[in-house]
Amino acid sequence: MASTTLRITSARLRSPFVAQVEKISGQKLLACYQCGKCSAGCPMAAHMDILPNQIIRMAQLGMHEQLLACEAIWTCVSCMTCNTRCPKDIRIAEVIESLRGAVLRTGQRDDHLRIQEIDADVRTNLPPIAMISALRKLAS
Amino acid sequence: MKLIYYPGCTVKNHARNFDVSTVSSMERLDVEVEELSRWNCCGTVHCLASDNLINRVAPVTNLIRVKEAQASEFMTSCAMCYNTLKRANIDVKKRADALETLNEFMYLEETKYAGDVEVLHLLEYLRDRVTFEKLAARVKKPLAGLKVACYYGCLLVRPKEVAFDDVENPTIMEDLIRALGATPVPFPLKTDCCGAYHTVGKPEIIAERTDKIMGSAHEEQADLVIVSCPLCAYNLDFRQEDARRLNPDFHHLPVLYFTQLMALAFGCDESALRFDLHHIDPKPALAGLGLA
Ligand code: SF4
Ligand code: SF4
Numbered sequence: 001m002a003s004t005t006l007r008i009t010s011a012r013l014r015s016p017f018v019a020q021v022e023k024i025s026g027q028k029l030l031a032c033y034q035c036g037k038c039s040a041g042c043p044m045a046a047h048m049d050i051l052p053n054q055i056i057r058m059a060q061l062g063m064h065e066q067l068l069a070c071e072a073i074w075t076c077v078s079c080m081t082c083n084t085r086c087p088k089d090i091r092i093a094e095v096i097e098s099l100r101g102a103v104l105r106t107g108q109r110d111d112h113l114r115i116q117e118i119d120a121d122v123r124t125n126l127p128p129i130a131m132i133s134a135l136r137k138l139a140s
Numbered sequence: 141m142k143l144i145y146y147p148g149c150t151v152k153n154h155a156r157n158f159d160v161s162t163v164s165s166m167e168r169l170d171v172e173v174e175e176l177s178r179w180n181c182c183g184t185v186h187c188l189a190s191d192n193l194i195n196r197v198a199p200v201t202n203l204i205r206v207k208e209a210q211a212s213e214f215m216t217s218c219a220m221c222y223n224t225l226k227r228a229n230i231d232v233k234k235r236a237d238a239l240e241t242l243n244e245f246m247y248l249e250e251t252k253y254a255g256d257v258e259v260l261h262l263l264e265y266l267r268d269r270v271t272f273e274k275l276a277a278r279v280k281k282p283l284a285g286l287k288v289a290c291y292y293g294c295l296l297v298r299p300k301e302v303a304f305d306d307v308e309n310p311t312i313m314e315d316l317i318r319a320l321g322a323t324p325v326p327f328p329l330k331t332d333c334c335g336a337y338h339t340v341g342k343p344e345i346i347a348e349r350t351d352k353i354m355g356s357a358h359e360e361q362a363d364l365v366i367v368s369c370p371l372c373a374y375n376l377d378f379r380q381e382d383a384r385r386l387n388p389d390f391h392h393l394p395v396l397y398f399t400q401l402m403a404l405a406f407g408c409d410e411s412a413l414r415f416d417l418h419h420i421d422p423k424p425a426l427a428g429l430g431l432a
Binding site: 023024025026043044046047075077078079080081083084091093094097098101112113118125126127128129130131132133134136137138 | 148149150153154155181183184185186187188189190191192195218220294298299300307308331332333335336337338339340341342345348349370371374378
């Protein structure tokens, strides 16, 4: 990730964005003490640009733009490994889902899977379970 | 009393081997299964946003169909359907207001859902109701010498609320295959995620996952891997060519549903196994032990 300078102000920590993420995910972001256990066990970590613990940290700090532009929120597959291992019982997968929602619910509806771009042959071979779950997670 | 069976979309399409082996095995165990009337897609994934109720409609409609079949519980063999149906059920049971909103929204349904149906996975049904002792007693062709890696993936053990076995080290499938006469191998990656729906848009992720997971099973000298999820089966079986391209030392291994091993041990014929639906043919591995 490119280095970022961030001025931490109470306005950011109490921004509507942080409040919305906490509400939709049902999680208290400040409970996280950055132990890193979520990232240590994440099967998708090798494919992510920022790690799950960093996502939580950036959400705490209200780093709205960086979070909604990152790839990692789309790489997370809601496998729930982090949730079952977090010593603070934070549901990281729920936080990440709320971030995907923040992108998919805007007017642009920036889908991260475009079925029409996938080969017709490939589409027929994929089981319904793959297609439907991918669309539900990655498209508006 | 009949056991209501919810098959699911993929089990009726790409994974018919899972369907026929489930039904045939249950017959051998004297359990009369009846396919749920008018079932629909479970929704495949549980929506994690607290304010999204629309994604509960698909699973809850199925729970209503179970009530309409005069039953208070039903069984599914697909891990993904189990997970989605069970989590939706837990969620609406916990949130009376959400359930009320849902029932109001689904006003065309004659039956209201009241949180009064239980979702069971076939594995827990076999362990708790049928028992593995009875299962062992029905074995005609013990799977002697067969070394099996039991893959759970995510959906049978996570989140904690849906797990019917230890979250980090489940052993229910190992116990089942021991009852069939086979030998489980240690399998450190048995609850690691296969990459799930990334198979649609990012197959390179699945190649990496398949290489790791199947590679671990091979290292433990497994003859094959068993699963309970048609998405895991697709990724771990059909994506093996991609894994081979990523890692030239990748070793092909067949992937079966646990129900196919039951059907095989119970002496069911090929029509209950449907090995023709696999990418990596299970027959050579089984034939070596005189099992196919
Ligand atoms: S495991 Fe929990 S407490 Fe530890 S870094 Fe992750 S979210 Fe924070
Ligand atoms: S739920 Fe997402 S972030 Fe958590 S371990 Fe799984 S892939 Fe990683």
